[in-house]
Amino acid sequence: MTFSQSLRKEVDSIWEASFNHPFVKKLGEGTLDLASFRYYVLQDSYYLSHFAKKLGITKEEKDNFIPAPTAYAYTSHMYRAAYEGHLGDIIAAILPCYWLYYEIGEHLKECQPEEPIYNEWISAYGSDWFRTLVEEQITRLDTIAEKVTEADRKRMKQHFIISSQYEYSFWEMAYTLEKWPVDTDVKDVIG
Structure with missing residues (x-):
């Protein structure tokens, strides 16, 4: 079993929960509230600038954007993986x-x-082009995992599992339109 296969097996219950999350299910059914999808795109705008344009997310919305607690924490987790580790840690944190x-x-x-736009999202992520991109990153992770120490692989596994948890939390964040518990002008600090 390759390193990536063992990681995928390790997070199966988390990913199954993502497959069954109301956000994902309603996206597929076409019953997801468009406000939840807009919020999701705003939170994930770095990766999804194309969908932001399609949804007509305005400059004002972008200028007033404040990352939700989950988006902020997930991004911080990835920065930590990059800061403390090596390329394998970065790939393990991003690959989920x-x-x-x-x-x-x-x-x-x-x-x-x-x-x-839901059809377009499904088509984009279920495409052969995207599968090839994923397979390239899986191969890259497996190649690195063969060359590093057991301690490195353990740390990479931890990043992969934590990122998988954050992926589930990201669906929940978008579905519930998560906000910070106390309203402040925090965008000047973290935006």
């Missing part, structure tokens, strides 16, 4: 996003939601 999205795209491929 790509890989899980591809698997969700595959799970939802047969869905035909009426909302065109």
Whole structure:
């Protein structure tokens, strides 16, 4: 079993929870509230600038954007992996996003939601092009894992599992439109 296969097996219950999260299920059914999808795109705007344009997210919305607690924590986790580790740590921290999205795209491929942007999202993440991108990163991670110490692999595994947890939390954040518990002008500090 390759390193990536063992990681995928380790997070199976987390990914199954993501497949069954109301955000993902309603996206596939076409019943997801567009406000939740807009919020998701705003929070994930770095990766999803194309969808931000399609949804007509305005400059004002971007200027007033404040990352939700989950988005901020997830990004901080990735920065920590990059700061404290090496390329294997970075890939292990980022790969769950790509890989899980591809698997969700595959799970939802047969869905035909009426909302065109949901179909586009499903098509993008379930595409052959995206699968190739994921497979390249999996291969890169496995190659690195063969050359590093057991302690490095353990740390990479930890990053992968934590990122998988954050992926689930990201669906929940978007579905519930998560905000900071106390309203402040925090964008000047963390935006």
